[in-house]
Amino acid sequence: MNYRIGIDVGGTNTDAVLLDNDKTVIARTKQSTTSDVITGIEQAIASLLKDSDIDKTTITEAMLGTTHCTNAIVERKGLNSVVHFRLGAPATLAIPPSLMFPTISVIIWLPIYLSLREDLSMTAGYSLLSTKRKYVDICGRLKAKSM
Structure with missing residues (x-):
């Protein structure tokens, strides 16, 4: 059984x-x-x-x-702030962030939209390292602001 x-x-x-x-x-x-x-x-x-x-x-x-x-x-209790990074600029800039998110009046989306533009002519290694450094820097600044 x-x-x-x-x-x-x-x-x-x-x-x-x-x-x-x-x-x-x-x-x-x-x-x-x-x-x-x-x-x-x-x-x-x-x-x-x-x-x-x-x-x-x-x-x-x-x-x-x-x-x-x-x-x-x-109830908006116990929620953490979230940062959403969109990789792929400039191609991803054609669609505004949160375009398809449902509109729920109790949720306030923080107006923090970060787009990092990379020179596509750079070598992949340099571009990825440069991007990583930028994101680490941004995350550090957001953490310092307790976001």
């Missing part, structure tokens, strides 16, 4: 079920969602295994559902 686990990580509780081949619930648990999320998942799985007394090697599927990513974006 093979089994599957379904886990739903919510803001307050992490629910989990163990199902058999016939989709019959063999065990279920509700654990507190932990701040690091993974600990709550581990506790839920341990509880299912303890309550069911099955061989864990017979678990062939696991499904995870969570709203953490969506909640973080909607």
Whole structure:
């Protein structure tokens, strides 16, 4: 007999079920969602295994559902700033940055668009080294500004 686990990580509780081949619930648990999320998942799985007394090697599927990513974006909590470098100027300058990004009013895109123009006649080695130095410099300046 093979089994599957379904886990739903919510803001307050992490629910989990163990199902058999016939989709019959063999065990279920509700654990507190932990701040690091993974600990709550581990506790839920341990509880299912303890309550069911099955061989864990017979678990062939696991499904995870969570709203953490969506909640973080909607609530704007726990998000880090992101810098997106587009390589390939001047060809990439024809399409404005973030053109196809969805417009979600709660997300504010930082107006930092960096394009490094490289002389295409340079040797590849020099061009790549020069580009790397520029990006390292830019990242250092952004880090200093806590972005």
